[in-house]
Amino acid sequence: MKKALDWFKGLSILGKALVIIGAFFALSVFAVAVSPPEETTPPPKKETVAEQPAEKTEEEGEKPKKELSYEIVTCVRAVDGDTIEVEIDGKTYKVRYIGIDTPELHHPSKPVEEYAQEAYEFNKSLVEGKEVRLVKDISEVDKYNRFLRYVYVGDLFVNAELVKQGYAHASTYPPDVAHEDEFRELETQARNDLLGLWAPETEEPPKAAEEPKEEEKKEVTVYITNTGECYHRSGCSSLSKSCIPISLNDAKAKGYRPCKRCNPPQ
The missing domain is CATH 2.40.50.90 (OB fold (Dihydrolipoamide Acetyltransferase, E2P))
Known part of the structure; x- marks a missing residue:
């Protein structure tokens, strides 16, 4: 050991530096050789993501829909x-x-x-x-x-x-x-x-013929005067001077009006 130290002291500065560098290099190689291997972690698996189709733009021909509020x-x-x-x-x-x-x-x-x-x-x-x-x-x-x-x-x-x-x-x-x-x-x-x-217009059904009034079913007799313009029932006070029988239809046809006092059939 003493001889080694004496030898080292006898070296030049450059020689001493080379010896020191060589010693460090040797120690590094030895340390790597005797150290246990490091555990390695496998890289994470990549998740497969389905690629979404790109949305069509208006320039590609698809018009945006109108949204109504x-x-x-x-x-x-x-x-x-x-x-x-x-x-x-x-x-x-x-x-x-x-x-x-x-x-x-x-x-x-x-x-x-x-x-x-x-x-x-x-x-x-x-x-x-x-x-x-x-x-x-x-x-x-x-x-x-x-x-x-x-x-x-x-x-x-x-x-x-x-x-x-x-x-x-x-x-x-x-x-x-x-x-x-x-x-x-x-x-x-x-x-x-x-x-x-x-729908097509529907025609109204024809109206049934109206039943004739009771007075029209039989000949009704009324009375007129020589000078009056009305026809009367029998016994009307207006018939005191003259009383001429006539059918109701004929009286109407000649323009006679019903008497308001005795209210004959109309």
């Missing part, structure tokens, strides 16, 4: 075939159905139109007292300040059902035309099926 309210009253009253936040508002028109029931200057009552009764049976869904198109209100809406009860499209059953015409006004084609097709079908407004 809606609200759910209670119908408190049917006004006529195409108008109802609903309750919103404790207040009552009128709602006019979009795209259809039924015969006038309450027009201020027109008489009740044919089939107006039937349209009202049918509309009433569909919506009155029920929860309805009001769907807006473009316009909010009409010139009478009524809400303009499509109306649904559950899955039933009320506007369309009125046209389908022949209670309403298709009548759309821009810009509220979302269901125009549907209403036109339903009206054509109702016409072809002769429903409601399109």
Whole structure:
């Protein structure tokens, strides 16, 4: 050991440095050789994720669907075939159905139109007292300040059902035309099926001949005077000076009037 130290002291500075470096290198190799192998953790398996197809853009030809806003309210009253009253936040508002028109029931200057009552009764049976869904198109209100809406009860499209059953015409006004084609097709079908407004007019049955009055079944005799213009019953005080018998039919034909005093048959 002493000889090794004397040898090391006798080396130059460069030699000493090389010896030290060599010693560290040898120790490092020895440490690696005798150390136990490290446990390795396998990498986590990658989850397979199905690749979602990219959504089509408007440039690729698919137009976005128009979304119509809606609200759910209670119908408190049917006004006529195409108008109802609903309750919103404790207040009552009128709602006019979009795209259809039924015969006038309450027009201020027109008489009740044919089939107006039937349209009202049918509309009433569909919506009155029920929860309805009001769907807006473009316009909010009409010139009478009524809400303009499509109306649904559950899955039933009320506007369309009125046209389908022949209670309403298709009548759309821009810009509220979302269901125009549907209403036109339903009206054509109702016409072809002769429903409601399109049903053929039925002729009234002929009236039975009226039974002749009892006085007309037999010849009735009344009395006139030489100067008077009335006919009388027998015993009338107007017959004190003259009393000429005549049939009731002849008296009427000659222009005689019934006497107010004795009330003869007329």
